[in-house]
Amino acid sequence: MYRYDEFDATIVQERVQQFRGQVARRLAGELTEDEFRPLRLKNGLYLQLHAYMLRIAIPYGVLSSKKLRKLAYIARRYDRGFGHFTTRTNIQFHWPQLNEVPDILQHLAEVEMHSIQTSGNCIRNVTADQFAGAAADEIEDPRPWAEIVRQWSTFHPEFSYLPRKFKIAITGAADDRAAIRVHDIGLRIVQNEAGETGFEVWVGGGLGRIPILAVLCRRFLPKEHLLSYLDAILRTYNLLGRRDNIHKARIKILVQATGGEKFAAMVEEEWEKIKDGPLHLPQAEVERIHRYFAPPSYETLAEIDAEFEAARLEHRDFARWARANVVKHRIAGYAIVNVSLKPEGGTPGDVSADQMDLLADLADRFSLNEIRVTHHQNMVLPHVRKRDLYALWQQLKAAKLATPNLGFISDIISCPGLDYCTLANARSIPVAQRLSRHFSDPRKLDEIGELRLNISGCINACGHHHVGHIGILGVDKHGQEFYQVTLGGSSKDDAALGKIVGASFSEDEIVPAIDTIIQTYLANRAGRGERFVDYYRRVGMDPFKEALYGPATARRPAAE
């Protein structure tokens, strides 16, 4: 894991002091709320329905046990005993007092954390594959590059007042777990014909009101040129991105309006001029950063562990959890453990302070002190010996952290919705809770198989509903909360945007409607091997429409 040197520590400490001054000016009345707003937003501090909300960066989703314990402390001392993990792998506290926020930042700085650029029209927290460094299908670890991007983007003098927010994701694996095609820039480490590794660069993806998948900008970028290439993209966007309409200001609109090939050509032209300048990455720095991510000292173990196999045979619940939540590790005898933050009836992504402390202890005991946060709002213990899985499971289960539902219909991504957010049109959390109760029987989950269900409380799409196999979008209909359903989305290698199934559903209708969709799939799929999204791609929307709204002849045209 990266450790701050004196320079990183200085920058974060000076930021705490700067923000302390800004808060003091606000509290003394020297700054109006309007003047304070852009300053606090640059530090992840929002004013929500009931209180301020502080969003803390978890760069590329990597936490140590020490950092997680600090978050637990903050949750207890300054919030109401819990935190909420987001799709940007950040954590949000929904109840801090303004005058205490500088103290929270000071606590964070002590464990090398901050809330820099978790909001505002700047480069946001960079995300990466949550299994980085542990995944069996990895070409190279993306974390060193994510750290290089974090430093380059921190307080960037040229790119801190962009047309709109800017999100970068990096993966180094064959299977895209970082959703690179729905990011402003998506980077994938690939190998060229000469056997060298570099970046495949995607640009112009994003969700929100106008969801668009990224286009390929460059097939192979030598790694030493990463920062100059990012600079060229950002400069092109900063100069040419629209600023007249907030809803058309993301880079995706510029890329679409310019045309992908032409945009790439403009970036190349700019890049040619700067690629050998001071942004050219010195090998010494690349090596320095990589040293922090050297593999931990694994034990030499057999791939098959007898204790684990025996426990699996003996305990059906454990076997079910291991099948659903445990993933193959690149090192023999180790496993990657997904910790579901989606218990039956829970709020997706919420973790209590006690659970955080427990996870920190479990990471120390079983996972070489490491924890990851995923953009699916779950957590990961990345390096667990197979022989420890049963003991770990027992502890997780006792803390309600062992729901065996990873990648199933109850593993719901949800934004905070109208319960907290000023932008929302409808509540998301209660819908997620009711769905997770409705689909709580593990046998039922098994039967349905892989299914990604995402909920957003408004068109800004923080819950990524467009890329859910099933997406739910909260809309306002004459002051009533309604829910529009989309089918067929994906954020993986088969990236696709969901299509609207028809007229939206009331609060009372939404769970039965999802149930009808599932029953339709189960009754008609070509066997268990055909996933929900594959079935949808084969047969299209009609069977679902008919089941939901009746035969086409009897149906009124849908309002949407």
Added chain:
Amino acid sequence: MALLRHGALQPNDWRFVADDAAVPDDGAVTVSLNRWQAEGEALRSRAAPTGVRLKNDETALALAADAHRLPLIELEFPKFTDGRAFSQARILRDKLGYQGELRAFGNILRDQYFYMTRCGIDAVELPDGKPTEGYLAALKEFSAWYQPASDGRTTVLELRHPANANTRRGAAPLVSESVAAHAL
């Protein structure tokens, strides 16, 4: 208008002449890019200094042929959220090797002043009566910075790898004397 230049309040000797007004024979003035391009010959032969005011949707590269002779280029910040001129400044300094004064005007927050200096802007115009202490204090809030920019400040990368600073590939960023003098 108050003028903050090189970290101090200084008198402003320049004024902008609108396109529909006559350019006086005397006095330092700036004109629009359009006018500069249309009446360049006459403007270049003025005895008094003449600069250009660049709108933030105009390309800085339009001044490529004149960058070496212009004493002043003004950059516009119509709203503090509109950051196009940060990139214009970098292009003028790093690509065109512009050595004259770069001046920002418009809606400028104190918290942007430091970024401006990093991008090669060496003066900002502030409304009369606006307290300037905060702007000056903002220049000193940070003592380390990651990105190489147009101000010649030593970056974190160069401090981490001192040997590398001298051997880095390609040209060092072009820094005007005034900016270099301004670097803290």
